Amino acid sequence: MIEKLIQVVLFVLALGFAVAGAFSADEDTANVFYFGAWCAALLLIFALAIRIPLYLRLPASGVWNAGIVLAAFGIILLANIALYRHDTHFDVTLSGRFTAPPELETVARNLKTDVHLTYFYNEQDDDARTAKEVLAAIAHKRSHFRFRALDLDKEVVVARDYGVQVYNTVVVEAEGHRAEVPNTVDLREVAFAIQRVLSHKNPVVCFFVGHGEPYETVDRTHWHLSHVETLQARDVPGGGDTIEAPPAGVQRLKLALERIGYVDRALPAPMVTAVPNDCAVVVDLGPRRAYTPEEMKVLENYLARGGRLLLMYDPDFPVSPELGALLRKIGLEVGDGVVIDPVNHYEAEEDKVAVPYYPPHPITQDLALTVFPGARPLRLAERIPGIAATVLASTSKDSYLRAINGARLGSSEGPVALVIAEQGQWPGEAGKPFRLVLMGNASIATNAFFPYVSNGDLVVATIRWLAEDTNGPRLKPLTYSLPELRLTHHEMQITFLVLVVFLPLAVALLGGVVWWRRR
Amino acid sequence: MKTFAALLVKEEKAIFTTPIAYVVIAVFLLIMGYTFTLTLFMSHAASLVHVFFQIYVLFLLTVPIITMRLIAEERRLRTLEVLLTAPVSEVSVILSKYLASMSLIAVMLLLSGAYAITLAIFGQPDWGPIFSGYLGLLLHASALVAVGLLASCLVSNQIVAAVMSLSLFLLLWIIDKLGYLLPDPFNALVVNMSFLVHFRTFATGSLFLSDAGFFISVALLGLFLSIRALGQR
Numbered sequence: 001m002i003e004k005l006i007q008v009v010l011f012v013l014a015l016g017f018a019v020a021g022a023f024s025a026d027e028d029t030a031n032v033f034y035f036g037a038w039c040a041a042l043l044l045i046f047a048l049a050i051r052i053p054l055y056l057r058l059p060a061s062g063v064w065n066a067g068i069v070l071a072a073f074g075i076i077l078l079a080n081i082a083l084y085r086h087d088t089h090f091d092v093t094l095s096g097r098f099t100a101p102p103e104l105e106t107v108a109r110n111l112k113t114d115v116h117l118t119y120f121y122n123e124q125d126d127d128a129r130t131a132k133e134v135l136a137a138i139a140h141k142r143s144h145f146r147f148r149a150l151d152l153d154k155e156v157v158v159a160r161d162y163g164v165q166v167y168n169t170v171v172v173e174a175e176g177h178r179a180e181v182p183n184t185v186d187l188r189e190v191a192f193a194i195q196r197v198l199s200h201k202n203p204v205v206c207f208f209v210g211h212g213e214p215y216e217t218v219d220r221t222h223w224h225l226s227h228v229e230t231l232q233a234r235d236v237p238g239g240g241d242t243i244e245a246p247p248a249g250v251q252r253l254k255l256a257l258e259r260i261g262y263v264d265r266a267l268p269a270p271m272v273t274a275v276p277n278d279c280a281v282v283v284d285l286g287p288r289r290a291y292t293p294e295e296m297k298v299l300e301n302y303l304a305r306g307g308r309l310l311l312m313y314d315p316d317f318p319v320s321p322e323l324g325a326l327l328r329k330i331g332l333e334v335g336d337g338v339v340i341d342p343v344n345h346y347e348a349e350e351d352k353v354a355v356p357y358y359p360p361h362p363i364t365q366d367l368a369l370t371v372f373p374g375a376r377p378l379r380l381a382e383r384i385p386g387i388a389a390t391v392l393a394s395t396s397k398d399s400y401l402r403a404i405n406g407a408r409l410g411s412s413e414g415p416v417a418l419v420i421a422e423q424g425q426w427p428g429e430a431g432k433p434f435r436l437v438l439m440g441n442a443s444i445a446t447n448a449f450f451p452y453v454s455n456g457d458l459v460v461a462t463i464r465w466l467a468e469d470t471n472g473p474r475l476k477p478l479t480y481s482l483p484e485l486r487l488t489h490h491e492m493q494i495t496f497l498v499l500v501v502f503l504p505l506a507v508a509l510l511g512g513v514v515w516w517r518r519r
Numbered sequence: 520m521k522t523f524a525a526l527l528v529k530e531e532k533a534i535f536t537t538p539i540a541y542v543v544i545a546v547f548l549l550i551m552g553y554t555f556t557l558t559l560f561m562s563h564a565a566s567l568v569h570v571f572f573q574i575y576v577l578f579l580l581t582v583p584i585i586t587m588r589l590i591a592e593e594r595r596l597r598t599l600e601v602l603l604t605a606p607v608s609e610v611s612v613i614l615s616k617y618l619a620s621m622s623l624i625a626v627m628l629l630l631s632g633a634y635a636i637t638l639a640i641f642g643q644p645d646w647g648p649i650f651s652g653y654l655g656l657l658l659h660a661s662a663l664v665a666v667g668l669l670a671s672c673l674v675s676n677q678i679v680a681a682v683m684s685l686s687l688f689l690l691l692w693i694i695d696k697l698g699y700l701l702p703d704p705f706n707a708l709v710v711n712m713s714f715l716v717h718f719r720t721f722a723t724g725s726l727f728l729s730d731a732g733f734f735i736s737v738a739l740l741g742l743f744l745s746i747r748a749l750g751q752r
Contacts, residue, residue, distance in 0.1 A: 002520060035728045039735065046739045050610050054750040065751070072743055076736045080711070083732040092647030092724045347560070485565040485642040492560055495637055499552035503633055504545045511541020518536060 007047050014040035031088040038083055045075060100134050103191035111144035115174040115194055120152040120159050122167040127185035131168070134187060172197050189259075196261035203262050203467045206279035210269035210295075212288030214250050214446060223251045247448035250285065256450075256460050262467075269295045275302040280467040283310040286442030290320040300326055306432025308466040312442035315376040315404055329427055331384045332420060332438055335377035337401035337409045339416050339440070344396045345489050346371045346452075351402070354488045355393040355418065363421060363437070363461045364392055369453040369486060375441040377401060378417040387424030391417045392437075393458075419458075421465075437462050453486045523611040530619030540623055543581060547627050550577065555634045565642035570634055571652040571722040575715070578624070578660050579688040585623060586667025587681035589616045590749065594675050609750045613742060617668055624660040628653060648724025655721020658734035659714060663688060665741025672748035688714070 014037045021033030052068060100108075119135060121128040132149045139147035152159055152167055162171055170181040172193045177200060179193040196202075207215040223245030245251040257264055267275065267282060269291070275282055275298060282302065291299070303309055313319070319334045327334060339353055346352035353372045358364035370393060380389055394415040401409040401416075422436045443449050445459045487495065534540050551574060558569045593599040602612060632653075638644040663684075670684040671677075691714045698709030710716055717730040 031728065035732065038732060042736060042739060046743060049743055050746050054747060065747070068747065069744065072740055076740050079736055080729070080733060083729045084711070087727050087729045090651075090726050090728075092651050092726065485559065485563050485638070487560070487641055491641060492556075495559070495641075496556050499556055499633060499637065500549065503552060503630065504549040507541055507548060507630070508545040511538040511545065514536055514541065515538040 003047065007044060010040045010044040010047065013037075014044060028088050031086045034086045035083065035088070038079065042079055100138055101188045101191065103188045104138065107191045107194050108138050108142045108145045111142060111194075113174060113198070114144050114146055115172060115197070116146045117148075117190070117194075118158075118162065118171045118173075119147070119149045120155070120162070120164045120167070120169045120171075121149055123151045123153065125168065125185070128168045131185045131187055135190070174198055175200070192259040192261075196259075199261045199469070203280035203469060204278050205257060205262055205264045205463060205467075206267040206275065206282045207264060208269055208282055208284035208287070209266045211284075211291065213284065213286050214248055214442075215266060215283075215285060218250055218254055221246050221249055221251075223249065243447065245447045247446060249447045250445060250450075252447045252450040252456070253285075253445050253459060256456060257463065260460070260464075262463070269298070272298060274298060275307060281308045281310060281463055283312070283463070285310075285312045285445055286314055287317050290318045291323060293322060296320075296322045296326060303434045303436060304426040304429045304431075306426075306434050308435045308468075310437045310439070310462055310466055312439040312445060313376060314442045315374060317376075317442075327438070328381065329384075330387055330422055330436070331380060331382035331389060332422070333379040333381045334438070334440070335379060335401070335416075337376065337403050339372075339375045339377050339395055339399055339418070340402050341395045341399040343398045343490065346373075346486060347492065348489050349373075350489075353395050353399070353418065354486075355395070356488070358392060359390060361390050361392055361421060363458070363465045365461070367454045367457055367461070369488070370444070370455050370458050371449060371452045371486065372418050372441040373443045373449055375418050378420055378438055378440045380417060380420055384424075384427060386427075387422050389420060389422045392419040392421050394418055419462075421462075435466050435468075437466060522607045523615060526607060526611055526615035527618055530615045531622060534619050534623055543584065543623070544627055544630065547577060547581065548630055551631055551634070555637075559637075565638050565644045567634060567638070567644070567649050567652055568722050570631070571656060574628075574631065574656055575659060575718055575722070576692075578656070578663055579692055579714075580685070582620075582624075582660065582663040582667050583670075583681040583684040583688070585620050586664055586671050586684060587677045588671070589620065589668055590671040590745075591675060591677045591680045595677070603749075609746050613668065613672075613745045613749060617664060617742060617745075620664045620668070621661060624664065625657070628656055628660075645724065648722070651724050651726050652722045655718050655726070655730075658721070658731055658738075659718050662714070662734045662737035662741065665738040665745065669741045669745045669748060672745045 017033045017035075017037035017040060021030040021037060024030035024033055049068075049072065054065075117135060117139075119132055121132050123129065135147050136149065139145045150158055152164070152169075159165070164171065164180075164182075166182045168183050168185055170184060170190050170193065172179045172181070172190070174194070174197045177197045179197045181189045181193045184190070207213065207218075209216045223243060243252055243255070254264055267279065273294075282299075299307075299309065313334060315336070315338050319336075324334070338351055340350045341353040342350055344354045344356065346354050351374050353375055355370045355372065356368075358367055372393070380391055383389065394417045397414045399414070399416050403409050418440045420438045422434075422438075424433050425431075426434050439462075444452075444455050450456045450459070551570060554573050555567075555570050558564070562569075590599065593602060603609070635644065635649050638649075666687060667680075667684040670687070671680045674680050674683065691712060693713070693715075695710045695713035695716050698706050698711075698713070700706075701709055711733070717733045720726045720730050
C-alpha cells in the first residue's frame with residue numbers, strides 16, 4: 001500500500017514539475033522545474049524497476065537479466081543526456097561575478113547626488129556583458145545611480161563625442177566633473193572612479209624625501225600589474241590582479257591613494273625652506289638618515305601653522321636630539337630597539353607584532369588585524385594641555401625590547417605604543433590646529449606588508465584623517481594582492497591543537513570506550 | 520516499513536558499536552585536520568576548496584573499506600541465508616545497509632564542519648562554495664557507497680570486493696584524461712563518466728544541475744543492480 005502511494009506521489013510530482021517547467025517564463029526556471037521532474041521520474045522508474053521479477057521461468061532467463069542490466073544502463077545514459085541538454089548553472093559564490101562588489105554597493109548606497117555612468121562595452125566580451133548586467137541592476141535599485149550601456153562597435157558617434165576609443169571604458173560624470181576608467185570589467189575600479197569624481201578636489205600627499213626613504217625610488221624602480229590564475233580569479237573580474245614590485249617599495253600605497261583621487265609627489269627636504277601650501281598631508285615614510293637642523297625647522301614651522309604630518313620611523317632611523325626635543329614639546333618620545341611580542345605576533349615571528357584591538361578613533365574604524373614588522377617603541381610621555389593624544393595601536397603587556405643587534409634590552413616593558421595620533425594647538429601658537437600621527441614602523445606601508453589584513457586600511461585611513469577627508473564612505477584600499485587570511489602565532493597553535501590533536505583524539509577515545517563496553 | 524526500520528537499527532549498531540568506525544573517522548579527521556591547517560597556514564586562503572578535493576580522494580580510498588563487508592561479511596558468517604529467508608525484502612536489506620553506510624559518511628562530513636567553523640572564526644569565508652562543496656561530497660559519497668555495495672553483493676570475499684570497487688573508483692576518477700584523447704562523440708561520453716569532472720563544480724561553487732543528476736543516477740543504478748545481484752544469490 002505504501003509502495004503504491006509512493007509511486008503515485010512520484011508520478012504526480014514528475015508530472016507537476018514537467019508542467020510547471022513547460023509554462024515557466026524563462027529558461028533557467030524551466031530547467032530547474034525539469035530537474036525536479038527528472039528526479040521524481042528517475043525515482044519512479046527505480047521504484048517500478050525493483051519490482052521486476054528476478055527470474056523468468058524460461059530457458060532464456062540469463063538473456064532476460066542481461067537485458068534488464070543493459071536497459072538500466074541505457075535509461076541512466078539517456079536520462080543524463082536529457083538533463084545535460086536542459087542544464088542550469090548556479091553561481092553560489094558570495095562575491096560571484098553576477099554580484100556587485102561591496103565597494104560599488106557601498107558607494108551606490110551612499111550617493112546623495114546623481115552620478116551618470118556610461119559604459120562603452122564590448123558585446124563579444126563575456127565579462128563586459130556581466131559587468132553591464134550588474135551595473136544595470138544597481139541602477140534599478142539606486143535612484144542616483146544613472147546608467148547606460150553602449151556597444152562601442154555600434155555607438156561610434158557617441159564614443160567619438162566622449163573621446164572613447166578603448167573597449168569597456170566607463171565614463172563617470174557628476175556635478176560637472178568627469179573620470180574615465182579605460183578597459184575595465186572590474187567594478188571595484190568603477191566605485192573608486194565615482195569617489196574620485198565626487199571628491200571634487202584631489203588632495204596632494206607630499207612625501208618627504210632625501211633621507212633614504214623608499215618613495216625616492218618609486219618612479220625609478222620597475223613594477224607592473226600582473227594576473228594570477230586562481231579559482232577566485234577565474235570567477236571574479238580583477239580577483240587575480242597583483243602587483244609585481246620590489247617588496248621595500250611603496251607602489252601599492254601610491255596606487256591605493258590614486259584610486260581614491262589623491263595625488264602624490266615628492267617633497268625633497270634639502271631643497272625646501274617651507275612646506276608648500278598645496279600639500280594637504282606631508283608624509284615621511286621610512287627615513288634612514290637623520291634630519292638636518294634646517295629640515296627640523298621646516299617640520300616644526302609646518303606643524304606650528306596647523307600642518308598635517310605622518311611620521312613613520314623604522315628602528316634603524318637615528319632620532320637626533322633635535323627631533324627628540326621637537327617631539328617632546330608635544331609629549332611624544334621615540335624609543336630605540338625592536339619591539340618583540342611573545343603573545344600577539346604574526347605566525348611564529350615574534351618581531352612581527354600583531355595588533356587585534358584598537359581604541360575608538362576615526363582612523364581605527366572597522367580595522368581588523370594589523371601587523372607591524374620590526375616596529376620601534378613609542379611613548380606618550382606627557383599629556384600637553386590643548387593637545388588630544390590617542391595611542392591607536394599598542395602591543396600586549398608581555399612585550400619587550402630587543403636591540404637591533406639581537407640583544408634583549410631590559411625586562412618586560414608592558415604594552416608598548418606603536419601608533420600615536422595627536423590633534424590640537426601647537427604649544428605657544430593660536431592658529432590652525434595641527435594633526436600628527438607618529439608610527440613606530442614604516443615597513444607596514446611597503447609593498448611587502450601593505451596587503452597584510454588591515455595594514456593598507458590603517459595607512460590610507462591615517463592619511464585621510466590627516467587630510468580631513470570625510471567625503472564619501474571609507475573603502476578598503478585595493479592592495480592588488482590575493483585575498484589572504486592571517487593568523488597570529490597563538491591562533492595557529494589553537495587551530496592546530498583543536499583540529500589535528502583534540503578532534504581525532506576525541507573520536508578515537510569514544511571508539512575505545514565503545515570497544516571497552518562491548519568487552 | 521517496521522522491518523526496514525529494524526534492519527536499519529541493526530545496521531547502524533553494527534557500524535557504531537564496533538571500534539572500526541571510530542578508527543576510520545579518527546584517521547580521516549587526523550589526515551584532514553593536518554591538511555586543512557597546513558593549507559591554511561601556508562596559503563592563508565579562507566577557502567575549503569583544497570580540503571574538498573582531499574576529502575574527495577579520501578572517500579575513494581575509504582568507501583571500499585566501509586562497503587566491502589556489507590554483504591560479503593554476511594555471506595562469510597553464513598547469516599545471509601538466514602536474512603534472506605526471513606520475511607524481509609532484498610530492497611529493505613540493501614537500503615538499510617546503504618543508509619547505515621551513508622550515516623557514517625555523514626558523521627565524517629559533519630565533524631569536518633569544524634574546518635568551516637574555524638574559517639568563520641578567523642575570517643569571512645564565502646559560504647556558497649562551502650555549502651555546495653559539502654553537498655557535492657555527500658552526492659559523491661552516495662554514488663560511491665552504492666557502487667561499493669554492488670561490489671560487495673557480487674563477490675564472496677571482502678578483500679576482492681574492496682579491490683574491485685577501489686579499482687573502479689580509481690578508473691572513474693581519472694577516466695576524463697583518457698576521454699580527451701578520444702574522437703567525438705565518445706570523448707564527451709567518457710569525460711562525463713569521470714567523478715572528478717562532476718565534483719569539481721561543486722567544490723568551486725559554480726555548480727550545474729546535471730552534475731547533481733549524475734551522482735543521483737549512479738547511486739540509483741548501483742542500488743538497483745545491488746538489489747538484483749542480492750536477489751539472484
